[in-house]
Amino acid sequence: MKKMTDFYEITSKNTNSLSKTEQNIFNYVVKNMHKVKNMSIRELSTECYVSTTTVFRFVKKIGYSGYEEFVNSVREAEEATRKINIPNIVKHENYKESYLKNIIEGVQVLTDDKIDQFNAIMSKYPKVYILVEGASREVAHYFYRLLVSVGYSVDMLFEEFEIDSILKRIKSNDVLLVLSYTGSNQRVINSLERIFAIVTPTIVSFTRADNNIIQNMSDLNFYVFADEVNYEGIDVTSRIGMIAIIEILMYKRIIN
Template sequence: MEFTYSQVESLNETETYVYNYVVKNTKKVLNESIRELANNTHVSTATVMRFCKKMGCEGFTELKYRLKEIEEVQETDQEEKNDFYDYIEYIKSKEYLDSIKKTADIIKRSDLFVMLGFGIHSDFANHAARSFCRSGYYCYAIDNDCYPVVEVAEKQNPVIVIVYEKSQEKNLFEIMHQYKSCHYTIIMIANENIGVLSNLCDDVIYVSKGDVRMGQVVSSVPFLYAIERIIYELTK
């Protein structure tokens, strides 16, 4: 629960003792009885009851229930923040930055540049291809498995960047095999271990260590940032 200005303003001196204690020791209060709270704040149980009523609660039990609700919300918020904090630390790592730079170097040397994404990543593949085009590196997107492999001369350097999608793993393996047989350099971007597919890749960019979530929402930021970071390396 959140205390309002008008509620706190209505407290007398002894009730303010209770307020300060509750704010500073919320988790402890959740496990205390009304008498223990009164003893710890050096006031009577009647004062604690008046405090509860001024905070909009019928009694001490309701106060603890509402305190628990807000505590759970704060813990969830902290977990979500930690998810992004871990991601931010990861993208500063040498492992991540080296894989980005390697990919940028491969693209710079390429004669043909393709971006492939199936399923939930089909729109992302199109977005990424447009972003590369705007930065001066022509790229076309493949968003389904009906496209034929564009064959190139033996001395050319074609490259394909593939967005990993676990549900498409078998399909991706077959397609990667086709591109590998046509001498394409294969780069995979993923947010989870790609297993046996790594054997067909020349580089793998792990955009994060698993899903980055905000509550029930899985963020696309790691994939988007990886593309933006590659473009930065290409154009700096």
């Protein structure tokens, strides 16, 4: 019997062999675990516009003996990624294991297909803009350094005047990289809406693995996993998973 908390470890071994339809089901499951954990096979098939037979084949293909084992695994994985509040200090017996597991899960769910999509987008050496808010700003600085090092023209969008400035010059063939762990930062969403009112560049986002607004506004999204930690009202959630994904993507660019 497989450990249900190993959802991403189990599925990551098989996602590269999924058909386009099966990949769509997988993406739906990862984005909507909070819903899927309580769905019957018929309900999931309806949501994904496929037959129950297709869902059953998908479940078998990603490594489960049947739908019950699959949905129990989804339920446990979803519960493991819920927000935790640690009021004063990071004090959790299994924090080290959880920290490593989040990095591993993010890397394992990063499919070759998504890496290739990112590579194809960046192969044209487009003008790049990085839109970011909150604790992800430090990650953006590192991303900026990697991109500039390999020859990209990059602008960072931190302040309101910087958003105002690019509205006059951003083009449809540019790339907008959006770093927002929650995927629901209202300032970032408002900025995207302002940009979309003028032009629609390619949007590549890095958010947590749920069905969030920024993810749904993106052409390509990368899932980030972390135990969410709030210290006296300040978000101190680790961004190491985001950095790991960015490094893999950029190292792939470097060797191509």
